[in-house]
Amino acid sequence: MNMNSVLRVFKSKRYSSPALRQFSMSSTRYDNHSCKFLVIGGGTAGCAISSKISNSYGSDGVIVLEPNNLHYYQPLFTLIGAGIKKLDSSHKEMKSVLPKKAKWIKDSVAVFEPEANKVTSNEGHTINYEYMIISTGLQLNFNAIPGLEEALNDDDSKVCSIYSPKYVTKTWTSMKDLNGGNLIFTYPNSPVKCPGAPQKIMYLAEDYFRNVSNRNDVNITYNSSLGVIFGVKKYADALWKIVKKRDINVNLRRNLIEVKPDTSEAVFQNLDNLDEKFTVKYDLLHVTPPMGPSKALLNAKSVTNASGFVEVNKSTMQHVKFPNIFALGDCTDSPNSKTAAAAAAQSCVVEKNLKSLLNKKSLDAVYDGYASCPLVTSRNRCVLAEFDYSLNPMETFPFNQAKERLSMYIMKKDAMPLLYWNVMTKGYWNGPEIMRKIFNPFKFN
Template identity: 40%
Template sequence: MTAPKSHQIVIIGGGTAGTTVAASLLRKRPQLDVAVIEPSEVHYYQPAFTLVGGGTYSLSNTVKPQQATLPKQVTWIRQSATQIDPEQKQVHLLNDEIISYQYLVVATGIQLDWNKIDGLLETLGENGVCSNYSPQSVEYTWQCIDKFSGGKALFTQPPVPFKCAGAPQKIAYLAADQFHKRGLSKRTEINFYNAGGALFSVPDFIPYLEQTAARHDVNLNFNHNLIAVDGPNKKARFAVTDADGNSSEIEQDFDMLHVTPPQSAPEFIKQSRLVNEAGWVTVDQFTLQHTQFDDIFSLGDVSSLPTSKTAAAIRKQAPVLVQNLLSRLDGKPLDARYDGYTSCPVVTGYGKVMLAEFAYDAVVTPTLPLNPFKESRFYWFVKKYFLPPMYWHFMLKGFEADITHKPLKK
């Protein structure tokens, strides 16, 4: 075995979180030795997948070569990490190489557990079974919506946590809007099956989103968890829990089925010594430092941070992590604090977005002085035209200037 290569700061994962942290570190201290372990040759802007599935954004505009998004000064290790050894301060790679670190940032994102739903992988991308959650299946979502000529359209939401709390319902509203525009509403039944018991994680938004669902004639079914799909026969099976906690199963026919898959931490993370019982990397929710190993930090979807998993959350987490990591490097106290800010632009129809911004303890925290519960054309333009270039040219380049969000006065 060759001697381990060594880097001052090693980041596992070059997605939203890993790239933002790498760029910000190097912008602040260009002399740092930063390595990013990332097997993928491309970087996707996932928040636009909802618009791709809705036929109003091109998939090719959501992707760039990894080489172009990672900072030039970074050492890019084009491999998958397979194991983290926090005592030896080493990361093992798929090609059996070992990378030593002084400081480690874990940013591997979340794993899509397609195989937890029987029959799904066999039929995804055909038989009317689609999903915005993968670049391989997102264009098929639009084909399903575009070709729909009436019948039953089903949309599913898995048990929490999953990335972007609003994404499973956004595509239901876009589809409903599209069917209405094409005069199909009377011949169409739209059912939203939610494995959980509430439409959104922040109670203040729920009545407004329920109104949106009612306006679109989207029937809300709670405590219905998709467990199997029979594509050729167009049947979906759900595990149902009633108010008394009794379980049963039901089967539903469909003409189109949009699936949001169950999600969890990547396997090698679950098996590491860094995680809580649920498998997420255990960090202090304010400093983003690991609770046991103080030379390890984590952020983004793989972290245990008790907030909704979004790119918008990472925009606020990254500067905190970077400042605290640099303080640790300088032997100073970790002063920067993350308040749990996250945001979810809930697309409620073509040209309409309700921007849900909130922090820890479900506190609503708008950035602009606009009614956060009102669907807005302005926020549609922000989502479609402002946020993508902001992501590529500002956030991923390590710029941090920001407008402060404030708790909503009730």
């Protein structure tokens, strides 16, 4: 058989052998996709809104771009870090959580082209859309603090963080193994998802040493970059009483800038006097890492502000420049607290305003900045903070929620995870507004 015959045989078989396909000039197949609704991100906000849209508009119209195989219920990480819950209870397969009627592309966005109504993924695929909803959340920037990743990845170091599934179980291990010394908890100089979590794990650690170990052998300090212990005065007043009663040191406007694992030292900077730095020895250091938008958003100047957050109308959640783009969750510049409860309330507003836009009606659904933070203060008590844009309390129940209560702890520990997996991720939870209306006539403080 001559060479021409050999080539004809190869062509007729279309190089069907896997071994032959390895010799292709390009091993990547670039696909073009089109959809009516493109949801960027399959986390809490992305899953909620994609489920709502799928429920309303049926199948084949929604694409979700999400790179991860697992979907985590992150509010549970605080309890995992305190040894109350197991890591396995905090996640499910992404394919089982995303709506069945939506098409899932397991990839992440690389380039936004809003002028052309398309995005390009990291693997080179192009997705054209009619409407886009951005819900990419916040990125954890552990590498922004010198020495932090080295310390976190060293099993022998007493540096931990509840903010990542990679490190959350180390928090409980470090706590159990500690015999005494300095326990330091930090809050970074950046936006933070669940801003109450850095305090929650601190209160749970203090509770552990007070009731299980020897509290007199540990010194607990909370170093926060903020100027207040909590943004809402009603709850801040309650928290100041708790830290004073439980002998917890609180330093405001102190930001962690370096970790020295070899010497077990943490370096802090005074944000009111940047030349002033403090080096402190630690026996356990819990770090809340700096956080920020994804790299793709940082590069998407036409859809974000100077800090990389998606620019939206804070009431309608519609983009300020592109009317066919909405955003929700932690990636927006909406000045609300970044919590799962906020994402739930925003998802309802986005869904209603999308329908109005499709029907050429005015966007009347309004997000009032509602956010909720169940501040766990012990293994059987919780302060349930709820508030709006103006940092005014928006309490659901007919009692003073600034008080530590067992009922609120049970709700946080057992009821909220069930609500999340069975109602919110399926697009049926819009927040407790209906409950608030029912209880409001009987409410007292």
